[in-house]
Structure formats: structure tokens, C-alpha cells
Amino acid sequence: MAKDNVLAVLSLSGGNDGLNTVIPYTNPLYRDYRPVLGIPADKVIPLNNELGLYPTMGPLKKYWDEGKLAIFLGIGYPHPSYSHFRSMDIWHTCEPDTIGVDGWLGQAIKEFDPNAENVLTGVNYGRGLPRALAKEGVPVASVGNLETYGLLTGIDGQDQRAQALDVFARMYSPTVGRGYAVDYIRRTGTDALKGADVLATAPSKYTSNVTYNNTAVGQYMKNIAQTHLAGFGTRVLYTTSPYNSFDTHASQMAAHDRLWTDVSTTVDTFYTDLREHQASDNVLLFMFSEFGRRVSDNGSGTDHGAAGVAFAVGEHVKGGLYGEYPSLDPSKQEEGGNLKFNMDFRSVYATILEDWMGLNPTPIIGGSFEKVRFL
């Protein structure tokens, strides 16, 4: 039986500096705008004779060389918001003009599992549910720590906790006629216990030859691999890099170095892990950030900007550059010294939803957007 396609998303929270991620290293304007943060041409990892990756992205370059890394240039949306929260909401809900409630992936999960029969159809790593996964009637587990995930984790002693969970299961045995809210909560408690019990088996089922780096991103991507490999029928796996870590207003050089070291090595570890388990074929990884950063550096870091870059990695990805690199020419910039978008993020979502997940994207992303042929 063919395995269902799975989407993993890594959100690079804080606004990743696209200009110092995919670098126009031969463009003299880049040198002018980045007197402090400019990366010397000989340090860049060239993709072609105009663009190159940031020096610490070597592990990702491997996937480029294999033709399995798609890079979306100039990605964004019209009338950019420079607020982390608002811009992230726009990416989550696809509603740039009004305030949206439903997340694009929450809606996708609803399509896969309309009656919420598998509480693990969508799993988020990190505490608190990103709005991308929010949708009424869609249960999504948010797992802070997979090793210790579960109910009543504060009860000391394995036997005591096992007994407590046993009592819990009986206390939440389904009822009818106790009033809607009580009946509903009991059903939900039973689901939660079932989900937690199943999820808790993932680490013990998992063996691997690879070691993920000991960062939040590394550990959560490991959890995503563990969940995928455990075969729970999970279709959407989501995690976020530590909150606002890409918000590099100051001392960006060292921070950006480390951020991309962590992300690049983690992505490489993740795919190596899945490949060793013959489980990479049906996984697509998408990485994005809520906006890029200002074209000019501020002497130490960069401020909030507009268009940025996003990435997709996967065995079925047609590697390459998609979209145009936004012009650095001042007359062609977005107001306020920012890069102007030329690729709407909803075009990438449309492609993922339709060509990877087999869903009709139009109701989910709120309109028709031309697909980007990277799958």
C-alpha cells in the first residue's frame, strides 16, 4: 500500500534575514547595503554565479546538489505587515486583509480526518498551538517534550502513575445524558489519553544511527522523525524554532551563523535519519519565516523587512530557484527600504496542498493562486 504523503513544517520564527540566507554575492548593491553584515564572496557557498548560500548552510547544499532543495525567492504577500504577530498570522491563516481564525493546516487536517478519528493526524512540537493548526473540531496534540509527554506526568513512581491513569481511564468512560459539556469532556479525555498513550510509544520504538544536535530545533525535528517512523498515521507535523530567535536586530553575525548551523545540520540529520529507515520518500519539509529583513544593515543587525526566502526539501522536490531575486535597486524596493515580494506564499501553499496532499487548495487559502511547479 502506498504511504500517504506527509508534510513537515519548520517555522523560522522572528523574521529570517533572507538577504543573508540566499546571498546576491556578486551584486555591488549588496556590498553597499551591508557594510557590516556583508558576507565576502569567497565565503559564500555558490549556487550559481549570482546567488550563494550563507557560509554555515553547507549541510543544506548537499540537497541542492542532489536536486532536492527548492528555494523560493522574493516570497511574501501584498501590503506587508512588519509586525511579527500579524505577519505570522497572515502566513498561518492566509488572510492578509481581515483577521482570520482558521489555520491552513488545521483545515487540511479537517479534510483528512473530518470526524477526528485519529487524534494524531496533526501533531505540533512545542507548547501552545500555532494558528496554522487551529480549526474548530480539529484536535492537535501540542507536545512540549515527547520523552515525558502524557497525562498526569507529575505523579511520582511508575506504578502510582500507571494506577492513576487506570483510574483516569475509568473516570472518563463515556457517558450519555450528563449534559453536553460533561459528555463532551469525557469523550475528549478518552481521546487525549489514547493519543498520549500512542504518542508516548514513539521514542521506545525508535532506534537510529544519527544524532540530532542538542538544540530545540534539533530535538523537535528528532521528535518529528520519531513520530513519522512510528507510523501513527500522522499527516501534518509542525514545529517552530525557539520563539523569535530569527529576530536579529543586533549582533546578527554570530546569531545568524549559529541559527543556520543548527537548522542546516538538523535538516541534514533529519533526512539522513529518514533515509536510513527508508521513510523519506513520503515526507516533504517546508521552512518559512514571517518576513525577511531590511535591506540595509543597522551596523549590528537588521530590522523587520518584507519579502524573504522559503525552502522545501524532499525526495520528490524538483530542486532549483523559484521566483525572482527581488531587486536591490532603491527605486524597485518596497517602501521603507525593504525587498518587494514577487511570489505569493499562497502559491507555494496551493502547490503543497494540491500536488502533495491531494486537497483542493482554493477554499483553504481563500482563492486561486498560480502553482509553483516544484513538485
Added chain:
Amino acid sequence: MPNQEEIALMGHLLRRAGFGAGRAEIETKAAQGYDAVVQDLLTPEAQTTVDEDIMVRYHPSYNHSAAIEQNVQQWLYRMVNSPRQLQEKMTLFWHMIFCAGHSKIDSGEEMHRMIIMFREHGMGNFQNLLIQLSTFPGMMYYLDNTESHKVALNENYGRELLELFSLGVGMDNNFNYSEDDVKACARAFTGWNVAPAYPPFPYGRSPWEFRYDPADHDDSEKTFLGQTGRWNGHDIIDIICKQPATARFIARHMYNFFVADEVPVPSWRLTPPKDAALIAALEKAYFDSGYDITAMLRVLFTSASFKAANVRYAKVKNPAELVASILRITGEHYGDVKPGLYEISQEPKYMGMDLMNPPTVEGWHTGHEWIDSGTLVERINFAADFLGRSDLPGVQDMIKRLATRGQSLSPEAFVEGCMDMVGCLNISEDTRQELVAHAQRGGDLRHATEAERAEFTRRSSEMFQMLAATAEFQFC
């Protein structure tokens, strides 16, 4: 010594009109008498308040913080520590109705100022509150009144003021206003703007002030709810406050927040109130007092409907209530100022209530919708983790009181006692039987020797955790 019913009723009052209380506080307040405590709750200015000097000395980051997290943390500190519990509860009440969110406003300090405004005016005159709201810079921006001009009308604020903040769509099967009323309302609020103008980037955030621009105000004649004149925003608010629909709308919100979960707001036009008599009494108090919110609250808390046994533990706790009440019951971050509140202040968000950032202008979906399999795990684990900590003063006190119930406690008496200690919890018979069966495995409880006392403590805190995990504990 107050009797069991007086204690149970006081527990109910303190959960609903405040953020809950531990057993010791419930007993003390019950001894003061229900009416006296209601009177204290209704007169916050007669009570002491949070010692701000101490608070800011230990949490200097609260002072004019731009970061939303610091402001949320400060608010949770106040929910837990304010002696003016009803004032803090009403602050949350208005935040859940007059929704504006950080995701758009993008200034922690502006959100904090809005919360202060609700705190200062939320128990006063409703007409004044609507004026405060309609001149509040963050709200003007959140609902696009800053984009509404004499020559280019934006109806957003005009509509939401009527639909979500005062009249509601309809009542008794009728509509409360027409589309023409929305336009007239929006026109009356043209020129109600903020300074300095948005956006704050790239120059950084500046504190906003309300600014009325007469040149941008549409001063022409308007007909609003059947009355014609050259209405400005103040006139509109004056007309709104006179409407029976406004009295009904506020009354139903109060009932929904303090007494029992109602159907969602959009259904109020066609679905009559659950408790027509109480709603009518609240409406009467609204008009008799000249729109005084506290007068309505007095009617509510002294009504038989509120005191009735069948409304206790019958309303799903919202995440702020859950988190603040656990801290108050266990005595953690309550009464002593110390670091470590930041992580806890993020908990309501994990449970689906990102304070100061409601999902939309319609606010959070409440009642059973607070709960899904993800948020239920968060709720249970948070409550159980704290109630299981026998090092916390509130938990120690509960165990000490439990021990005074006898030299030897049968499993039945033990479960009964633990239910009382966590706040006179009402649980269903089958749940109680499961817990008794669990307690029976360990037999009777004694506390004469050191070893017995250690076991008594262990089993008590474990039972508190089990109670925190019940479906019933999700209610207040």
C-alpha cells in the same frame, strides 16, 4: 464556624466573582457572611490594592514594558494577588467582550493600557465605558477607525460597536439595527483618530493618544435608530445606552460569564435567555441606576439564580481562571513576590487563551469549546502538578486541615475531605466511586507516626492530583 453550605456557597462566589481561593480563605470569608463579602467585592476602592512598589521592585521588567509577555505576566500577577478580586475579574470580562489584540496592535504597552482602562472603568457607568473604549487609541486602530474618513468611510468600528460591544445583532427574534444604522454610526465616528499616525515603523513605537480631527468628521445629518440629527460619536453612544437591547446584551454577557454558559453570542437573537427573570432584573438595574455596571453586579450576586446549588461547577473554567485559581489555592506566587512567574503566565496560551491577544474581535469561543484533546492535557497537567506539590503552603494547609478530620480516615471520608479541600468540588457518583476504589487500595489513613504522616501526605497530594484530573475539575 460556618456550616458546609455556607462554605460551599462562599467557594462558589470566590470562584465566579474572583479567581478562586484556598480552603483557609474560603472559611474565613464564609465566617464574615455572604452579603458582607459581596459588598467588599462590589466596592474595590474600599479595599487595598496590589502593592505596586513591591511588585515593580521584584519585577522591574513590568515597568513600561513593550514586550507583550511582560504585560501578560503582570496581569496574571494581579489576578492572583489583587485583593480587589471582582475588579480584576471584570477587567477580564471586558477584555473578553471588547476584544482588541496584540497581533495587530503590536505594542505590549498599549495592550497594558487597555487593561488598565478596563480595570479603572469596568465597574462604573456603562456609557462612560463606551466613551473610554471609543476614544481608546488601540481600539481605534484595531477596528480601523483610524482609516475611516469623512470622504472614505470605513464601517468596521461602527459595526462592531453595535454588533459586539453594545446592542447585539438582535433580540426576541428581531434585528436591533439596520445596515443604514451601521453607516450612520460609522459616519458619526469619523475624525475619531489617534496621534501619532500609524504605522510605528520604521521609527519605533510611540505611545498613542486619542485625537479628534473636526476637519475629518462628517458633520452632516444622520438618522440612527430612528433619530435624526448631526450626530457625533458621543450622541451615538447616548442613543445606544438608552436601548433595551443594550441592557439585554450586557445582562446576557454577565449571566454567561458569572452564572452559566449560554449559547454563543451570534445565537442570541433567536434564542431567549436561559434565565429570563434574572435577565429582566439585570436590565431593570441597568436603567434604574443610569447604566451603572456595579448596580447590575449587585443584583446578580445576590440573586437566587446565582446562589443556586445547580449552577456550581457547571460552567467550564476559562484558562485564566484555571491558572490563577490554582496559584491562589496552592499559595504559589500568591502573597510572596518572587521570580518564576513568566513560565506560568504562558500557560493560559498553551490552554488556548492567549491573553491580550484574542483570536478575533469576536473573542474566544467559551464553554466546552475551551477544551480539546491538546488543551485538556495542558489543563490537567498544570493543575495536577501544582496540587501535587506538598511543599507549597496552600497544599500543606489542605493536608493539615484534612488531618484534623480524624485520627483515622476511611477511604470514603478521605475522598470526601480532599474534594472539600480543593474547593468543595462536586463530582459525579461514578467518578467518586472510582476515586474511593483507588483510595481503598491503600486502606484507612492515619497520621500518628512519622511514617504514617509521610504516607498521609503522599496519598493526599496524589488524591488532589486525581481530583485535578477529573472532568468535573474543568468546571467552576
